[in-house]
Amino acid sequence: MLALHRLLLLLPPPHLAVASPHHAAARRTPRRHVAREGELRGLGASVVGEEAPSSAVVSEEASTSGGPTKFSIKIPVGDRHILVETGHIGRQASASVMVTDGETIVYSSVCLADTPNDPSDFFPMSVHYQERLSAAGRTRLIDRPLRPTMPKGFYYETQILSWVFSYDGIHSPDCLAITAAGVAMALSEVPNKQTIAGVRIGMVNDQFVVNPTTEQMEESELDLVMAGTDSAILMIEGYCDFLSEEKLLQAVQTGQVAIQEICKAIDGLVQKCGKKKMVDAIDLPPPELYRHVEDISGDELVKALQIKEKILRRKALSALEEKVITILSEQGYVAKDESSGASENLADVIEEEDEDEVIEDGEVDEGEVHIKPVSRKPTRQLFSEVDVKLVFKEVSSKYLRRRIVEGGKRSDGRGPCELRPINSQCGLLPRAHGSALFTRGETQALAVVTLGDYQMAQRIDNLVDTEESKSFYLQYTFPPSSVGEVGRIGAPNRREIGHGMLAERSLEPILPPEEDFPYTIRVESTITESNGSSSMASVCGGCLALQDAGVPIKFPVAGIAMGLVLDTLEFGGDGTPLILSDITGAEDASGDMDFKVAGNENGISAFQMDIKVVVGITLPIMEQALLQARDGRKHILNEMSKCSPPPAKELSPYAPLIHVMKVKPNKVNLIIGSGGKTIKSIIEETGVDSIDTGDDGTVKITARDLESLEKSKTIIANLTMVPKVGEIYRNCEIKTIAPYGAFVEIAPGREGLCHISELSSSWLAKAEDAFKVGDRIDVKLIEINDKGQLRLSSRALLPDANQESSSKQQASDSTREKTPQKDNLVKMTTRRPRRKKQAEPSTVENATANTPANNATTSPKDLASQGSEMGKE
Numbered sequence: 001m002l003a004l005h006r007l008l009l010l011l012p013p014p015h016l017a018v019a020s021p022h023h024a025a026a027r028r029t030p031r032r033h034v035a036r037e038g039e040l041r042g043l044g045a046s047v048v049g050e051e052a053p054s055s056a057v058v059s060e061e062a063s064t065s066g067g068p069t070k071f072s073i074k075i076p077v078g079d080r081h082i083l084v085e086t087g088h089i090g091r092q093a094s095a096s097v098m099v100t101d102g103e104t105i106v107y108s109s110v111c112l113a114d115t116p117n118d119p120s121d122f123f124p125m126s127v128h129y130q131e132r133l134s135a136a137g138r139t140r141l142i143d144r145p146l147r148p149t150m151p152k153g154f155y156y157e158t159q160i161l162s163w164v165f166s167y168d169g170i171h172s173p174d175c176l177a178i179t180a181a182g183v184a185m186a187l188s189e190v191p192n193k194q195t196i197a198g199v200r201i202g203m204v205n206d207q208f209v210v211n212p213t214t215e216q217m218e219e220s221e222l223d224l225v226m227a228g229t230d231s232a233i234l235m236i237e238g239y240c241d242f243l244s245e246e247k248l249l250q251a252v253q254t255g256q257v258a259i260q261e262i263c264k265a266i267d268g269l270v271q272k273c274g275k276k277k278m279v280d281a282i283d284l285p286p287p288e289l290y291r292h293v294e295d296i297s298g299d300e301l302v303k304a305l306q307i308k309e310k311i312l313r314r315k316a317l318s319a320l321e322e323k324v325i326t327i328l329s330e331q332g333y334v335a336k337d338e339s340s341g342a343s344e345n346l347a348d349v350i351e352e353e354d355e356d357e358v359i360e361d362g363e364v365d366e367g368e369v370h371i372k373p374v375s376r377k378p379t380r381q382l383f384s385e386v387d388v389k390l391v392f393k394e395v396s397s398k399y400l401r402r403r404i405v406e407g408g409k410r411s412d413g414r415g416p417c418e419l420r421p422i423n424s425q426c427g428l429l430p431r432a433h434g435s436a437l438f439t440r441g442e443t444q445a446l447a448v449v450t451l452g453d454y455q456m457a458q459r460i461d462n463l464v465d466t467e468e469s470k471s472f473y474l475q476y477t478f479p480p481s482s483v484g485e486v487g488r489i490g491a492p493n494r495r496e497i498g499h500g501m502l503a504e505r506s507l508e509p510i511l512p513p514e515e516d517f518p519y520t521i522r523v524e525s526t527i528t529e530s531n532g533s534s535s536m537a538s539v540c541g542g543c544l545a546l547q548d549a550g551v552p553i554k555f556p557v558a559g560i561a562m563g564l565v566l567d568t569l570e571f572g573g574d575g576t577p578l579i580l581s582d583i584t585g586a587e588d589a590s591g592d593m594d595f596k597v598a599g600n601e602n603g604i605s606a607f608q609m610d611i612k613v614v615v616g617i618t619l620p621i622m623e624q625a626l627l628q629a630r631d632g633r634k635h636i637l638n639e640m641s642k643c644s645p646p647p648a649k650e651l652s653p654y655a656p657l658i659h660v661m662k663v664k665p666n667k668v669n670l671i672i673g674s675g676g677k678t679i680k681s682i683i684e685e686t687g688v689d690s691i692d693t694g695d696d697g698t699v700k701i702t703a704r705d706l707e708s709l710e711k712s713k714t715i716i717a718n719l720t721m722v723p724k725v726g727e728i729y730r731n732c733e734i735k736t737i738a739p740y741g742a743f744v745e746i747a748p749g750r751e752g753l754c755h756i757s758e759l760s761s762s763w764l765a766k767a768e769d770a771f772k773v774g775d776r777i778d779v780k781l782i783e784i785n786d787k788g789q790l791r792l793s794s795r796a797l798l799p800d801a802n803q804e805s806s807s808k809q810q811a812s813d814s815t816r817e818k819t820p821q822k823d824n825l826v827k828m829t830t831r832r833p834r835r836k837k838q839a840e841p842s843t844v845e846n847a848t849a850n851t852p853a854n855n856a857t858t859s860p861k862d863l864a865s866q867g868s869e870m871g872k873e
Helices: 002-010 021-027 037-042 133-149 174-187 214-219 245-273 287-305 310-330 346-353 385-407 494-510 534-548 585-590 619-640 665-672 674-686 706-719 799-804 806-811
Strands: 058-061 070-077 080-086 095-101 104-112 125-130 158-166 197-204 207-210 222-228 233-243 422-426 434-440 443-452 472-477 520-529 558-565 578-581 593-599 604-611 657-662 690-693 698-703 728-738 741-747 750-755 776-784 790-793
Touching (some): 070 245, 080 174, 080 245, 095 174, 104 174, 125 133, 125 174, 133 158, 133 222, 133 494, 158 174, 174 197, 174 245, 197 214, 197 233, 233 245, 233 494, 245 619, 287 310, 287 385, 385 558, 422 619, 434 534, 443 534, 472 494, 472 534, 494 534, 494 593, 494 604, 520 534, 534 558, 534 593, 558 585, 558 619, 578 619, 657 706, 665 690, 674 706, 741 776, 741 790, 750 776
Parallel strands (some): 125 158, 472 520
Antiparallel strands (some): 058 070, 104 158, 197 222, 233 604, 434 443, 443 520, 558 593, 728 776, 741 750, 776 790
């Protein structure tokens, strides 16, 4: 009976057992080391059987028609509730839930394979979140906080699928999907360590708002998405308009309180209808293997980790790993055949310890365990080669952390707060509009800026408006050559999309408003070398490239990645968490945090934090990391100011010229013409690249040279002019001769009648006696009748007529000559809301002084930032 008692102690408690006997049989494999309930509790896990305090109440609704029972719970979040429902949909999945906020509904399911994958150092989990094409980057928001909660040694492939079933245009689905996935995982058989939830925090009128509506977000100075457990923070990501570190910490604290309430409510739902966890499926390498690997690698591993160059260090570690496998194979510890190499499992331990118990006649009572006695012959433990590699990686990580904590030195010899050497240069690519090469240690980014018109804007697909486009975007590329490897090249993956978005949102607040710089701006960041923090190198390189392209940014920004060794007591420290500045790839992989922060010395523009351990981090640790990151940004900005050669800070001669003018909205059709005939003819006649018109009367002309730009401006101005009595039109062509006068074209498509009596100061019998079609004359508009027809006079401009009316001219307003329009400057905005509008000027300047025709010092580069023109009334 002693053996049976030991067996019961080793088995998981009922609420953490396998879902069903046949399920257990299908998934059971030999175990070398089985995680027990205590190990999960040691990480602060929320065990299913424990009572979870919650103000929310789980309701159970049985179907009247014999259908499935639905369980639901309303959870208070911010100023409203979210509804979580399960049990009535997706019942063949391990778990599935529907989460509703307003009329936005997200559905998430969790499924896992029937058999485990081969052992690996990466949990085989895939996450798919689907709205439209824009959802790729948001998938990582779900994956990143869930992954730290997965136990080591659980190799069943797990898939999380999330769909937006309904969207009301008010409540955002992305943060809701994090909570939905967390609920589904908590209800499933996957033995995750803790429940997670996610929220969004906005800041409107200096007040924090939990899960703000889309309308509130338009006024918000902060967009923070965060996820965590009831006791710690696991992930934050967001963008802001240079908020201080103190404000950001207050926002995180607000979100943490909301997440705690959600997690407590979810635990109550799990107690009611959660499935039993597959704790016995956790398959860890045997403890003996760690001792063998440390004994063999020991001193050589310490030396290898001190190699400063990444490639040489990687090769040394790879050679040492092969040496460990070879020695263990020679000693007979590594199994040649994987099937015969299974190490001791739970049943083997029980049988060896209970050989004294004898079962007579081979019969046992039903429900008891049939234990067969075996001999206690000493056997050599066999390990698989995959196990050796996994253990070697863990031991290497352990040694690296110990070196940093005990010795105070990192692999490249830096202290915890030191940054790698920084070098930057601009103008590498002569034909590019702007370029910069930013190097920080062994991480390097080549940033290239291209300026263009509206046709270069990036079209994006979303839940609301399929025609939305972005006039500023950053494309991040991470080729395998950047780490000295061979790999596939194809469409951007989720990591590249996420890193590109982080760098894009870091730079966006420093861009000028569209009315000052009417270009579409594309930044391409190609990582040419990588050893950690490549997205932040893209921020630094992108900022320099923007300046080199002549984009009038508000001020420079920089980015830095921070790391963490949380439990320093384990590695010879005093237990105080150790923050690392400017982490390398190895420190990212072996550390407990990857915290990227971008901004200037006064505030933050973007941030992203991932925690690698389920215990998460607390606000004091985050505060220390933010303050240390601020010091790092100051240092980087100072080094960027030493860029050689420096940014050009003026438009490239190869950049297009863009001019924005304003006409009356009802005149836009005159520019376009029937079927676009007129606008096409203007482009063909003048040679400009494009002419874009808006319903509000905005006209944007893009050209390669000043001459073609001026031609198109003149034609459009004449097309859209509003004639006024008293205006004079020079050098106008006679289009038609009639017995009673001549029809004169004062502007393209605009003709007026010059009566025979107004053609000359002397008497004419017939108009053709003095004029013919094609002749050019000067005319004055003397009348516009009720039908809008124009009456012109050439006689009024002749010397005799001028003398007769000289006294009248002196008493009246001076005559205005009609030349191609020199109109008043106005402001316009066509970009998406993220780029802030600039306030309208209180006074209107006269365009005459600023147009190239009247300002000899105006260059083609100055033309891009010139004001708009308003058609005369």
